[in-house]
Structures are given as structure tokens and as C-alpha cells.
Amino acid sequence: MELSNRHILDCLEKGDPFALAAIISHKGSTPRTSGSRMIVLPDRTILGTIGGGLIEAKVMDTCLELISKKTCQIRSFILNQELKSGLDMVCGGSLTVLMETLVPEPELIAVYQALVELEQAGKKGVLVSKIFGTSQGDFTMQKCLVASDATLTGSCVIPKPLLDEICDNRFSGSFPIIHSHGLEEFIIQPMVPADTIFIFGAGHVGFQLAKMAHLTGFSTVVIDDREEFANLQRFPHARSVQVVTDFATAFDSLTIDDHSYIVILTRGHLHDQTVLEGALRTHPAYTGMIGSRTKRDKIYANLQKKGVSPDALNAVYSPVGLPIGAQTPAEISVSILAQIIQIRATA
Numbered sequence: 001m002e003l004s005n006r007h008i009l010d011c012l013e014k015g016d017p018f019a020l021a022a023i024i025s026h027k028g029s030t031p032r033t034s035g036s037r038m039i040v041l042p043d044r045t046i047l048g049t050i051g052g053g054l055i056e057a058k059v060m061d062t063c064l065e066l067i068s069k070k071t072c073q074i075r076s077f078i079l080n081q082e083l084k085s086g087l088d089m090v091c092g093g094s095l096t097v098l099m100e101t102l103v104p105e106p107e108l109i110a111v112y113q114a115l116v117e118l119e120q121a122g123k124k125g126v127l128v129s130k131i132f133g134t135s136q137g138d139f140t141m142q143k144c145l146v147a148s149d150a151t152l153t154g155s156c157v158i159p160k161p162l163l164d165e166i167c168d169n170r171f172s173g174s175f176p177i178i179h180s181h182g183l184e185e186f187i188i189q190p191m192v193p194a195d196t197i198f199i200f201g202a203g204h205v206g207f208q209l210a211k212m213a214h215l216t217g218f219s220t221v222v223i224d225d226r227e228e229f230a231n232l233q234r235f236p237h238a239r240s241v242q243v244v245t246d247f248a249t250a251f252d253s254l255t256i257d258d259h260s261y262i263v264i265l266t267r268g269h270l271h272d273q274t275v276l277e278g279a280l281r282t283h284p285a286y287t288g289m290i291g292s293r294t295k296r297d298k299i300y301a302n303l304q305k306k307g308v309s310p311d312a313l314n315a316v317y318s319p320v321g322l323p324i325g326a327q328t329p330a331e332i333s334v335s336i337l338a339q340i341i342q343i344r345a346t347a
Contacts, residue, residue, distance in 0.1 A: 002217030003037040003048025005119060005191070009112040011039060011047075012104045017070060018042065019063035023050055024074070024176045024187075025096040035175030042067055050097065055079065063099050071138040072100040072131075074178070098176055098187065100129075100141060107154055111145050114153040115191060120239055122193050122219070122255060124148045126166050130156050131185040135178055141187065162186065194219040195285075195344065196239070198254065200247070200275045201265030202229035205290065208333035209263065210235050216337065223250050224266070247274040256282035261340050263320065264289040273299045280312050286343050288320035288336060 011018050019040040026034050038056070039047040040063040050056055055077050066073055078094045102108065111127075118125045126146045133139030144154030150167050152158075158166070162181045165171070166188070171179075176189040197213045199206045202224035210220045214237040221240045224230035230243050244250045247266065256262070262284050264275045272289055276299060279287045289296065296318045303313065321335030322342070 002215075003039060004194075004217075005112060005115050007039060007047050008102070009109070009116050011041070012102060012109050012112055015104050016042065017067050017101055017103045019067050019099055019101050021050055021059050021063055021097055021099045022176055023095050024098050024178070027094045035173075040064065040067075050095070055095065059097055059099065063101075066099055066101050066138075069138065070101050070103055070140070072098070072141055073138055074098050074135050108143060111143050111154045114145050114147070118145075118147060118191065119193055119219075122196065122239070124193065125191045126171060127189040127191055128156060128158055128166065129176075129187040129189075130158070131187065135185050145191075158186075159184070193259070195259045195261065196221060197261045197263060197340065198223065198256070198284075199263050199265065200224070200250065201263075201267065201271075201290075202226065202234065202241075203265065203267060204329035205332050205336075206263075206265045207234065208330045209265070209336055210238055212333050212337050214238075216341070218261075218340075221254070223247075223254075225271075226267075247271050248278065250275060251278040251282060256284050258283065258285050260284040261286040261343075262288070263336060263340075265320075269295055269299065273302060276316065277303060277306070277308070280308060280316075285347060286317065286340055287315070288317035288339065290320050290332070291318065293319065 008020065020037060021040060022037045023034050036050045037048050038050045040060050044060060050059060062075065074096065076094060076096045115125060125148060127143060128146060129141040129143045131139050131141055142156045144152055144156035146152055146166050159181055171188050171190050173190055174192045176187050179186045179188050194217055196219040199209055199220060199222045202222050206222060210222060213220045219239045222230055222235050222238050223242045223244060225244050225247065227243045230241050232241050235241050262279045264272050266272050266275060272291065276289055300313045304310065317339060321332060322339045324335050326332045326335040
């Protein structure tokens, strides 16, 4: 399970202190990369992972110590040295991990509530943590969230020049960085919305794909013309579920960019053609359409008669998914999601 800010908010709302570990840099071969996060609860329960093995166990032990002291720490782990010590990590790289104690209090809860609301709206923000003490030892932090419209949540005092840099999008990436401003230190983390899979069709395959997308950290938007299929009860983890009266207008309310993945799974060839025609007017990272080659070729021929170029159609993944011999809705969903992950990894 990929850790989300919703998980962090849920833990905060339960009222007990816990620790959050995040990889802020990595070199060489490591089990997880920068940005990977893990919650450690006082009873040693974890949510998410930074890679497993004995390095994760050592991070857990450190987090439990920090919870008892209500402090934070940044520590490096060199995996090849751990191997020489007889441990089981053979990757040969190194990790630098931020481990922070989160103590539930109204202001911190408000920061994460605002962060979750931003994510659900598909908007960006920057989480800023001011360090009290030094990043070289134990320290405490105070947080605030800077939204893309410069709205601040939380009372963390950010120097005006640094706030201007944040608002001017001088910080990029998706993992925490340590930033020195004069004698002060801050941890700055751009909060980029998760890559979004737009699922056109809330039937059997769409249902399975949405579940698997959630497990692998994607945001999902589900679109269908049947309210009995397209609803939040059926898709509880979706960022949005939309019922349309006509697929021809389905893209009017959607924001599609190069972090978007479109999957066309509607209940009929004509609907698939309508959605594909709309999708080809956008610029996603991926467009895939379910169906046989015969169906695909017929739809392509119809769209070419309407002026769609062969090059645009050749960029569509259809039949959708990796060719793994999938038969059931769940298997087809695995093949689709695997193809999306493959495309994202090679972008």
C-alpha cells in the first residue's frame, strides 16, 4: 500500500503521537527511492514502506525512540556497510531518511485537512516545516501549507523572500528537501497531486481497475452515464465519480495533462468512439481503449473519416493492456495497470 496524506490525517485524528519516515535522498541501488514514506505507530504497526528488510526495522526502532521524546531526526543508512555487518540488505546504495514525530493538535490537523482537500481537488501545494534546533541532531518542527494561490494554513513563520520563492514555483520534485535560509533551516516538500487515471466506464473492468489503481498510489476519476454504476458507494476511493448524460461532453469538466492516463472501457462501441474522439483533443501521458482489433479498426476508420490523423490513432494503446493472456475483469485490469506503470516509468 502506498502511503497517502489521507492516511496521515486519519492517524492524526485518532489523537495519539506517531512517527512519519520519508526518504529524502538516495544513491545507488536501494529498495525504495526518494519520496517513499512510512507511518510508524507506537505499537510497531506500519503503514506504507521505505523498502522492508533490516534497514526498515532500524528506522522503526529509531522512530519509536523519537515518539517517546516527541522529536525528529535525519539519519543516513549506507546499505553496503550494513551488509558487511551481516545484515540482509544487498542493494549497495545509501538512504537519507527524515523521521519526524507527529503530535496531534488542532493546527497540525488543520494543515493536513487542507492538504487532503487540495489533493482531492487535483491542486498543488507546498508543505513547509521550520526546524527548531539543527538538522544534524534531534529537533522539532512547525508546519504550514502554502497553496498554489498563496493561501497559508498553519502558523509556521516563513520569511518573506522564501515565501516568494515558494509562490514562484522555485521548488520542484515530489520529496522533502532541506533548505537553509540565513541561519534558519526548513524542510520543503512540494505536494504534487498523484498521477490520475481517468476511467471511462464503471462496469466490471472499471471497477477492478479503480481498486488496483488505488492500491498502487494513483488517483482515479470514474466517468459513466449510469448512476447505478457510477457512484461513491461503488468507488469509495475515487477522487471523483461523475455521471454524464452524453459522453461527447465528458471532457468539458476534466483537466487532462501529462500526468493523466485515460482508459476507455464504456459499455458500447459508439460510446468508446465518442470518448476516444474527445481524448484525442487532449494531451495525456497515455490513452488506452478496450476491445478487439476488429472493433478498434472500425472505430479508427470512422474517426479518420472525421479528419483524425492516423498518427494520432497510432499513439492509442488498443487493444489496451499488456499481452498477458488476461481473461477476467481483474486480469484485464492487471494488464492495463501494468502497461500504465510501464509507460510512466519510461517517460
